[in-house]
Amino acid sequence: MTPVIALVGRPNVGKSTLFNRLTRTRDAIVADFAGLTRDRHYGMAKQGKRQFIVVDTGGLEPDTSGGIFQAMAQQTLQAVAEADLVLFMVDLRAGASAQDHDIAAYLRKLGKPTLLVANKAEGMKNSAQLADFYEMGLGEVYPVSAAHGQGVRDLLDLAVEAL
Ligand code: GDP
Numbered sequence: 549m550t551p552v553i554a555l556v557g558r559p560n561v562g563k564s565t566l567f568n569r570l571t572r573t574r575d576a577i578v579a580d581f582a583g584l585t586r587d588r589h590y591g592m593a594k595q596g597k598r599q600f601i602v603v604d605t606g607g608l609e610p611d612t613s614g615g616i617f618q619a620m621a622q623q624t625l626q627a628v629a630e631a632d633l634v635l636f637m638v639d640l641r642a643g644a645s646a647q648d649h650d651i652a653a654y655l656r657k658l659g660k661p662t663l664l665v666a667n668k669a670e671g672m673k674n675s676a677q678l679a680d681f682y683e684m685g686l687g688e689v690y691p692v693s694a695a696h697g698q699g700v701r702d703l704l705d706l707a708v709e710a711l
């Protein structure tokens with residue numbers, strides 16, 4: 549079975565940007581509008597000889613009720629359930645939000661292998677904001693820049709090791 553890696557996180561952290569970099573497709577819609585990608589998108593990715601499926605999600609919205617937000621949360625929960633590994637993405641520039649903490653709590657409870665990825669880290673690698681994310685109790689925080697590529701291959705090395 550080809551392993552599955554799910555990209556999860558609140559809207560606008562850069563999930564679709566990372567998806568596109570990993571799969572080298574434009575399947576996920578990258579936009580400046582939070583939460584535009586409302587369906588799960590699957591793509592194939594490769595690291596060395598390892599091949600895996602990447603799932604982009606529309607964003608976990610634990611505090612909203614009804615309509616599109618509930619649907620987004622539902623499909624994200626399904627993507628997490630189906631995944632062998634979760635890449636939980638946060639925005640290093642924005643810092644840790646209440647929504648990030650809610651998602652972290654959910655993932656901790658679930659106990660699924662999870663790597664905490666601090667995106668938008670280009671030029672900010674020693675940022676004090678990293679400390680906030682260590683408090684989430686998900687272990688190491690991996691700074692990357694999905695848009696520019698820094699840290700992405702190193703992250704994938706760890707991801708395939710964890711599969
Ligand atoms: P999603 O909602 O989590 O799928 O986020 P998107 O991939 O649509 O990205 C949201 C916004 O963040 C877009 O304006 C992206 O260009 C921007 N973005 C994504 N990755 C990076 C990054 O590594 N650095 C910076 N500075 N911006 C990024």
Ligand code: MG
Nearest residue numbers: 563564577585
């Ligand atoms: Mg998206």
